[in-house]
Amino acid sequence: MTFTTFQQDDLKNDFSQKLPDQQFVLLAMREEDLKTADTKKPNRIHEHEKENTRSVCLLEQKRKVVSSNIDVPPARKSSEELDMDKVTAAMVLTSLSTSPLVHSPPVRPNESLNGSWKEGGFVPSSTSSSGYWSWNAPSDQSNPSTPSPPLSADSFKPFRMPSQPDDSIDEAETSNLLFDEPIPRKRKNSMKVMFKCLWKNCGKVLSTAAGIQKHIRTIHLGRVGESDYSDGEEDFYYTEIRLNTDSVADGLSSLSPVSPSLGSPPFPTQDANRPETSCAKTETKLMTPLSRSAPTNLYLIHTDHAYQATPPVNIPGSTKFTPNGRSFSVSWQSPPVTFTGIPVSPTHNRPAGTGELKQQIHTVLSSPPRVSFGLRKPRGEGKKCRKVYGMENRDMWCTACRWKKACQRFVD
DNA sequence: AGTGCCGGGGC
DNA sequence: GCCCCGGCACT
Structure with missing residues (x-):
């Protein structure tokens, strides 16, 4: 995941220049810094919004994600669930990428950026003098041998955490946050959870996770004889649907966090304009099985305009598709995890040098890909x-x- | 500007 | 096929 955090210095200055093509920035700041920023540069965020960039401030201890008028319900005590803040932030970012710009003061107090971020595995791999932090994906995560994946407007599922079924910040809630709809903290009792197959052209909905996993295994993955065996891959081919039994429409609307003013889905649907779905394929594969042991994965969605007419480019750790003539890039990063018994340190996954890392980020975020169409073989x-x-x-x-x-x- | 080499032409 | 070269892409 290409994940960029700006610190206070960046906000004071014009950090918009640093990632001109990145439209969604996860902004983590300390409380005092935010206050200072508000006072001294009250329009900074707005300036950035004018450039189609929005900022999300992740407030860890307050358990709030604040961006414009986004609030995440406060307060669970357990510190390990701070990871959920990051997850929530990722969801907010994801949804922000599809919602219209909301202009309102985004900042709220925040606490230390340093502690739990690192606890969650996000150790900055590079720190520039300006305090600009960034992460990037390991370059060796690609795996070509994944079957064709699903991808539809309501199917974008940044992560899945089977180990935390009691996640109280669910998708519906997050979506509601985006639309500034205050909702009761817990509506679980009125929510019916269904599981929808995201496989291309499938969309089967079953009531149990086991059922949908079995469906995916047998129908899509062709694992007929191993019905009881799950390597977890199926998890990434379905999504939870939370149907509000009070109002089914509400529940369904939560699936697609698109503003009603936007007629088109946030991600490619199964229309003719949809490019190859290899992006989801890559993404899915990359999430397996690394991310299963790493529920703190954060997703950062950003858009840019530079790739419009260019063919897909395989950037390890990121993927790209082009809905409605506008390209989206999705990139991710896993925190340090153990993979098949081999400890993977941050330095394993990331390039060593700051400059190199930034170069990679720059490549992912902004530079037009150099694509040779095979008309001329690469120069010797x-x-x-x-x-x-x-x-x-x-x-x-x-x-x-x-x-x-x-x-x-x-x-x- | 220097280099690599594709495409095309003359023999 | 051998040989040459215009011209393009790339450094």
Whole structure:
């Protein structure tokens, strides 16, 4: 995951210049810094919003996620559930990416950025002098052998945490937050949880997780003989649907956090404009099984305009698709986890150098991909006859070089 | 500007 | 097929 946190200094200054193409920024600040920022630069966030960038402030100890008029219900005590703040923030970010801009003062007090972020596995891999933190995905997470995944407007499921079924900040709640609809803290009793298969062109809804997993295993993954075995992959091919038994429509609307003013879904649906769904495929695979032991995954959605007519580019740790002629990039990062018994340290997953990391982020976020369409093979990197022997010894060149053809002596 | 080499042409 | 070269892409 490409995940960027700006600190107070960035807010005081013009941090919008740092990631000009990133539209959603997770902003974590300390309480006193936020107060200062409010006082001194009251319009900073607004300025950023004008550039189609919104900020989410993750307030950890207060258990609030504040962005514009977004509030997350306060207060669970247990510190390990601070991770849920991050998750919630990710959900907010995800939803923000699809909702219209909301202009209102975003800032609220916050507490330490340092403690629980690191506890959750988010150790900044680079810290610039300006306090600009960033994370990026490990470059070796791609796995090509995943079946075609689902992807639909209501199917974007950033993460799944089977181990925490009692998550009280559910999707419906988060969605409601985005629309500034104060809702009762707990409506679980009136919610019926269904499980919807996200497989392409499927959409089967079952009432139990086991059922949907079995469905996915047998129907989509073709694991007929291993019906009881689950490697968890199925988890990422379905989503929970919380149906409000008081008002089914309410529950359904929570599935798609799109403003009614926006006629189009936030993510590609099954329409003709939909590009290949390999992005979801990559994403799904990347989440497995790493993320299952890492429920603190944060998703950051950002959009940019630079890729509109370009073909998909495989950026490890990120994926991209183009709904409605506008591209979305989804990238992610897993915190340090143990994978098949091998401890994976942060330095394993991330490039060592700050500069390199930032370069990667820059690549992911803004730079137009260099795509060779195969019309011309990549230029050879090695020395060729011309360089080796020089123009004066042209007779020593290989025939191809003499004929200005591809060098046959020093083949790349 | 220098380099690699594709595409095309003459023989 | 051999040989050459215009011109493009890339560094």
